[in-house]
Amino acid sequence: MEIIFQLLIDALLLAGYYALLSSGFSLMWGVSGIINLAYGSFVLVGAYLVYTFHLLEMSLFLAFPLTVALGLISGVVLQHLLINRLINYEPFTLLVLTFGFDMLLSNLLNFFFKADVRSLTLESLSGSLFVSHFIVPYNKLLVFLLSFLAILALQLYLKGTWTGKAIRAVSFDRVGAELCGINPGKIYTISTSLATALAMLSGGFYALLQGFTPFDSGGITLKAFFVCVVGGLGNVHGLLLGSLVLALSEVFSGFYLGEGWKVVISLVILVLFLLWKPQGVAGVKYA
């Protein structure tokens, strides 16, 4: 019985992180309707950036903001240089484009960093918190809390500021938003830029949580896709629910069936959702 509670704690901590990991993907898909297959690579770029900054003995308090800033810039570049050129064609072209970009990025990472597994281990985060019989590793706890804060900030931005409201307006009804004087092109740029920054931020956390190689990107994009399909697009409840389902299925199938089955189980759930409820549990729009 105890083991179930321990697994639940693990799943909850993981779900918090997955919510942040998928938030950028969900934002981009929800707002501009783009399924960014290079998303996982951006997460890894973030991970390698933080890792490199750490090797250069930069403080993490500086490394993370710098990574986020670079993410914002690369999002703008991605939108202007690549996505805008194909945005008026069928969405399928963007799938191919972003897949090509994903290959390019992961192979570039492989070129610079080689395929060895890297990880960012900090002395101060190596222990665990013991609550009666349960173990809560410090790094997972910290990442959970920071993810929570980041999602809260994103939520406040989307609900509270003018730009945030404009983003939601465009996602809800593009033509209506245009009639109110919102320029969707600018909103797309902002949402892609935010999405990339979120990806790279969560990449930094990814480095704190586990080892990574340049070719993990497909698995990461799949996780984000899972969260968006199961939870649905358009609101934070969907994001949290989808992440919880993903974390629960991974933790429990990993424990009871073995690590190799984690992906199989989550893909089965994904396919069932795509067939049964493609708008997700809490989704408000069918993009």
Next chain:
Amino acid sequence: MLKLLSFIFVVGCLFPLFANPYWLRIASSALLLSSLSYAHNLLFYFLGYPAFGGIAFFGLGAYTFSFLYSKGFPLIPSLLLSMLIPSLSALILLPIMLRLKSHYFAISTLALQVMLMELVENIEFFGGTKGYALNLSHHANIIAYYLFLLALLGLFLFVILLERSVFGRTLKAIKEDETASLTLGINPMPYKLSMLLLMGMSLGFLGGAFSIWSAYIDASTVFNPTLSVKTFFVLILSLNSPIYGPFLWSLFFEMFFETLWSNFPQMHGILLGLGIMLLILAFPRGLKWKRS
């Protein structure tokens, strides 16, 4: 068209007599890629369904063949069963997915493909992560070459016939507007199912031929998403010419990248990614299918 067909037939048949193993390999991979493209086009060009994960049936074919052959089955029956089983699985697995459109359909079939890959890797009975090493004759690569050629010519001829027949036009009517074709008394389901069957069959055959060609298969090779991307990349580039396009683009693609890879082995992933991006940016036009 028939001139080109007979040209490919004659040149294709004579090619192995003159070519060295290196060029035979490139020609085989070009034939494989173009046959894969024609097979996917049965569903994509004629019905508007991008089965991005169609390679799932290629993988099933490869596994069926390798499993049977390694258990001592003769070559030809194994090859026939490697056509039968994927086509039946396509008929069982895909119809329910046909309710999804456009990239939802694309991604759910891709999910199916990755799921099968992970499943096969986790089941020891199907070779697990070790895969299958087949014990074939020295001429396996030539046999595989002719099998690929056979598949290409068959599919090519079929596509030409489809373009000219009432059946093909009915398919296009369903693609353009399913409701309108319903009002004209066309029941789309039998058409869709027959195309699924044909796609599964040809992909399964190619999977079997691929096993003969490479003599070793494992899940990450035959269910590889890169194969799906290469195929759809060729298909998108050749959307305005469903008959010649896949063949010519595949030939170009394999020759170009093979030359590039053999000269820059360290960089091939980077160059492939870059090439895919540049080509799709240069030729994004011609995408037409049923919109959701």
